[in-house]
Amino acid sequence: MARCGLGRAFTRTVRFTMIPATLNSYLFISVVLFAIGLIGVLIRRNTLVVFMCLELMLVASTLALVTFSRFNGTMDGNVFVFFILTVAAAEVAVGLAIIVALFRQRQTIQIDQLNSLKN
DSSP states (O other), rough: OOEEEESSSSOOOOOOOOOOOOHHHHHHHHHHHHHHHHHHHHHHOOOHHHHHHHHHHHHHHHHHHHHHHHHHHHHHHHHHHHHHHHHHHHHHHHHHHHHHHHHHHHSOOOOGGGGOOOO
16 A cells, blocks of 8 residues: 655545556567567667567567466476576577677678678
């Protein structure tokens, strides 16, 4: 309960009720995050933005796994998420190293200008 108002004469009590989150609401958020990531990968031309959108897609899939795990009452999804996050950490390290090496070599990170593997 929270109190709102100005002084004693205008004080009233407000009750907040929480709406329980359902399986559909978590999956909807997961689908929206995955769609934003997919659109970002398909539309954007900056390597760093594409990399961040790929990570957003990975987070959306982990959210779906945790959701199914919680609503099924098992820990299987949580175990998968642990492995996904460790792989994602390695992916970030290697991916950013590749992006830095590309920038040092070509002086750009735009995908349109990185179209050949020469030099």
